[in-house]
Amino acid sequence: xxxxxxxxxxxxxxxxxxxxxxxxxxxxxxxxxxxxxxxxxxxxxxxxxxxxxxxxxxxxxxxxxxxxxxxxxxxxx
Numbered sequence: 622x623x624x625x626x627x628x629x630x631x632x633x634x635x636x637x638x639x640x641x642x643x644x645x646x647x648x649x650x651x652x653x654x655x656x657x658x659x660x661x662x663x664x665x666x667x668x669x670x671x672x673x674x675x676x677x678x679x680x681x682x683x684x685x686x687x688x689x690x691x692x693x694x695x696x697x698x
Contacts, residue, residue, distance in 0.1 A: 630692045631685055639688045640670055646691055656683045 631639070643652055644667070653661040658680055660673040674681045 630689050634688075636674060636681065636684075637667065637671060639684065640667055640674070643684070643688055643691065652687070655687050656680070 627633075647655075649661055649665040653665075658673070660670045674684060
């Protein structure tokens, strides 16, 4: 029986991978322009951002939404 493919662009992506791809694509400054949270503005790092995002559902949702927009934009080009 064939496996069904998920249409969810976040399927199989960890928060760390999402964050790393966003940083690579936009940089910390670009991310802080879209999402105004201190972990992207003041001495940003993957580890500190992961700690904050894992404890803060609203911020994680914003990061995931930004990632989906980036994926959609890249697919359109």
